[in-house]
Amino acid sequence: MSDIKVDPKQYIVNDEPYYQAIADEVELYEAAYNVRMPMMIKGPTGCGKSRFVEYMAWKLGKPLITVACNEDMTASDLIGRFLLDKDGTKWQDGPLTTAARIGAICYLDEIVEARQDTTVVIHPLTDHRRSLPLDKKGELIQAHPDFQLVISYNPGYQSLMKDLKQSTKQRFGGLDFDYPASELEVEIVSKESGVDPVMAEKLVQIAQRARNLKGHGLDEGISTRLLVYAGQLISKGVAPQDACSMTMITPLTDDPDMRDTLHAAVQTFLN
Ligand SMILES: Nc1ncnc2c1ncn2[C@@H]1O[C@H](COP(=O)(O)OP(=O)(O)O)[C@@H](O)[C@H]1O
Ligand SMILES: [Mg+2]
Structure with a gap:
């Protein structure tokens, strides 16, 4: 029986990802990494959480393994x-095991989507043990000194049925993210x-106008990601009205009144 090998180099972030810092999150994350604190990045969808983690992996020069x-x-x-x-039979490490072995940053994106019985496997890696038992294989892995676990978490999504247990939450340091301030978001x-x-x-x-409608008919505001989509279409020559409808209205809501409200906002600011 043999194990399938992976090359850590494939997980290195080679090119600097463009990341516009919003406050002092880069320094705070670095401090957390220095003590290998597991981190929870909280914020609405499309506000820059994943881009930030990619940037930090690049800046720290560590491999990044992302799991959706x-x-x-x-x-x-x-x-x-x-x-x-x-x-014959071969053992294949899962992404968490690979990250623990090679000393990667393991990013579990949208962790609340996973079932709680899945989530508990991270427990021994996120306390003083820093170990991972591979029960089926009969192996106990000691995490590489560079290994760090990072999760992203959208506070808007959770319900009583779908949330992390306190016993999981309290293993992490947290950073709050939100849509960037106007001048930064424009940039x-x-x-x-x-x-x-x-x-x-x-x-x-x-x-910004539409984000005020969150909780008043919209579940989530228009994300930075959707603004980037709108911009990409406009810079390829799509009429701004059409680009805004496609990216900032249609995906967000099916409610005809809400769509009218959003169309009116688009109309106001494009003219
Ligand atoms: N601070 C930022 N610096 C650079 N790009 C950003 C930033 N915030 C958001 N973006 C843009 O928004 C998009 C969505 O961000 P992403 O990190 O995927 O969101 P999240 O993981 O929070 O859902 C990115 O692909 C990028 O184009
Ligand atoms: Mg993401």
Whole structure:
């Protein structure tokens, strides 16, 4: 029986990701990494959480292994499993195990999507033990000194049925993220999409207007990601009205009144 090997180099972030710091999150994260504190990045969808983690992995020069969590995910999907092929049985590490072995930053994106019985497998890695038992294989892994666990968490999504247990939450330090302040968001949208700052500012103004509707008919505000999408279409020549409808209205709501309200906001700021 043999194990499938991975090359840590494949997880290195080679090119500097563009990340516009919002406050002192870069320094705070570095301090947390220095003591290998597990981190929870909290904030609404599309506000820059994943980009931030990529940037930090690059800045710290550590491999990054990202897992998009979902409710069908099992503990074995994180830890690993035996595979059968023509040469016999092989053990394949899951992403969490690989990260613990090679000293990567393991980013569990949208952790609340995973079932609680899956989430508990991170417990021994997130306290003084820093270990991971591979029960099926009969191996106990001691995490590499560089290993760190990071999770993202959207506070808007959780319900009583779908939330992290306190016993899981209290293993992490946390950083609050939100949509960037106007001037920074204008800069981000302009840099990421190629529209000029004047157009980027209009998009940001529309979003800010719409974000006030959160809780008044909209579940989530228009994210920075959607503004970047709008900008990308506009810089490819799509009419701004159409670009805004496609990216900032249609995906967000099916409610005809809410759509009218959003269309009116788009109209106001594009003129
Ligand atoms: N601070 C930032 N610096 C650079 N780009 C950003 C920033 N915040 C948001 N973005 C842009 O918004 C997009 C969505 O961000 P992402 O990190 O994927 O969101 P999240 O993980 O919070 O859902 C990114 O692809 C990037 O274009
Ligand atoms: Mg993300």
